[in-house]
Amino acid sequence: MTLRESRNFLHALFQAAVAAADPLKVLPPALPERPRGGRCVVVGAGKAAASMAQALERAWGEDLEGLVITRYDHGAPCRSIEVVEASHPVPDEAGQTAARRILDLAEGLGEGDTLVCLISGGGSALLSLPAEGITLEDKRAVNKALLRSGADITEMNCVRKHLSAIKGGRLAAAAAPARVLTFAISDVPGDDPGVIASGPTVADPTTYGQAMDILKKYRIEMPEAVRRRFEAAVEETPKPADPRLAGSSYHMIATPQDALEAAADKARASGVTPMILGNAIEGEARELGRVLSGIARQVRDHGQPLAAPCVLLSGGETTVTVRGQGRGGRNLEFLLSLMVDLEALPGVFALACDTDGLDGTEDNAGALVDPGSLQRAKELGLTPVRLLEDNNGYECFSALGDLIMTGPTRTNVNDFRAVLILPEGQVFT
Known part of the structure; x- marks a missing residue:
């Protein structure tokens, strides 16, 4: 040679x-028949979200509704699913506004409806909706410090879930009692659904206490609002037995x-x-x-x-x-x-x-x-x-x-x- x-x-x-992880190649074979009856809303976040939405339109038809968030310059042409570009790895206002709209779409669903969630790496920063009492600037400060600290992706996502109004299963809980179908491309060691994009549609076994310990481990200075929320530990993320997640299923379509x-x-x-x-x-x-x-x-x-x-x-x-x-x-x-x-x-x-x-x-x-x-x-x-x-x-x-x-x-x-x-x-x- x-x-x-x-x-x-x-x-x-x-x-x-x-090529082995191209959404246009790997998503269509994993899809069931398009849901009949009720609303079918498509949402998603991640660096592959726009391409996944494009693949879904090609498979199910272009008369879908919904919104996905991807990184700037990662968009792909879609006919009916809206594509919003936002900042990664540090969240911005565009991501926050789009995440709020995604949560509103989920909360507007009822029994007989379907939420299709398209998740890929980068979704955690892109799907950025601060929890009550926390500002986007608070989240940015913590996120920047984590990125420079040497913390691994599992530790970072534990913290992110507890700063968020939409991650750690909260999106699926908001959609209940609608059916939730998640299709994911893994970018994390172990392919843990709870870690990919901070698991917006899966139960979260981690706690506020663990998130606090991670910030202390890396000596990350917490904004006062973050400290208060973590110490109060109210409104925990949905846990594995939460009935609101009973209608949620998860499908991994590509892995490392x-x-x-x-x-x-x-x-x-x-x-x-x-x-x-x-x-x-x-x-x-x-x-x-x-x-x-x-x-x-x-x-x-x-x-x-x-x-x-x-x-x-x-x-x-x-x-x-x-x-x-x-x-x-x-x-x-x-x-x-x-x-x-x-x-x-x-x-x-x-x-x-x-x-x-x-x-x-x-x-x-x-x-x-x-x-x-x-x-x-x-x-x-x-x-x-x-x-x-x-x-x-x-x-x-x-x-x-x-x-x-x-x-x-x-x-x-x-x-x-x-x-x-x-x-x-x-x-x-």
Whole structure:
């Protein structure tokens, strides 16, 4: 495999992973017959929400009613379902107004009606409706602090549910006694429905006390209104036995594992042995870079846990504890750490991208590393170790010309990582 072929191979694996979660492909087979009788209202939130609404219209007809919220620039053309774009990962007024309208739609339903809820990653920030007594600015402050703290997605969503008037099962409770059908694309480790978009249509076993403990754990200063609400612990989220959720069903249509298996199939077809390390890997992105560097060395030196040529595939959502002032999301942090630790090990390539097409708050999906990346960076006057200390992966990979720009993919099954190891002595042309 030449240098160019190796890089193209990794791009092809990423494309296969994203295609496995395309709403236009995965939603129609999961749909029942369109409900007959009563109103059928469609709502949703997430980076894939508009594409899911488009797929639903194609399957059920374009005379539907409803509203979905997606991230700015993630819209898709729909004929009758309204698409609203809002801010992610920090909520804004557009998301709050649309979330209020979604809750009003649910509360307007009765027995014999159906609420179809389309949920995907990013829905938690987009479906932002503060609980009584809490302002949007309060939510923004807490959310920003959580994003910088190193808290994982489960911890963040526990807090978000208890700041919200619509998450943690509250949307489904508002629609009772109407039937609620939820179709979801998972972007979270373990595919827990209660974590995806903070589970607006599923019961929530977490409590105000747990949410308070998370904020204390990460030493996050609470706005006074948040402190009062958490200490009062009134109006808990609906719990598993809540009768208002009896008519609610949940259908998972795409997961990170599906994306990894699609990439593995693509690798086998190219004559490269894949190994899926896990679809729910968490922890610090830079630490994972060191771990996968070590595994790549073991493959090269000892043919373990498998012989080259092979590709190590993994998914999940790592975290970045922000220490510096640089730019870059968790995928660039992972790759920069991997590049530094590999020390230009011959025959090792890596790609890491967010399947939604945007790594954190930047404009790239991720980037790619090859055996010459470290030396090229040094020749450009860069010091990768210092860039890593400053959380500045964007500067490094932008200078190298190795940022991967896809634009919004309109789906989201979390991060995708692929480390390709070729046999020792491989000659590149």
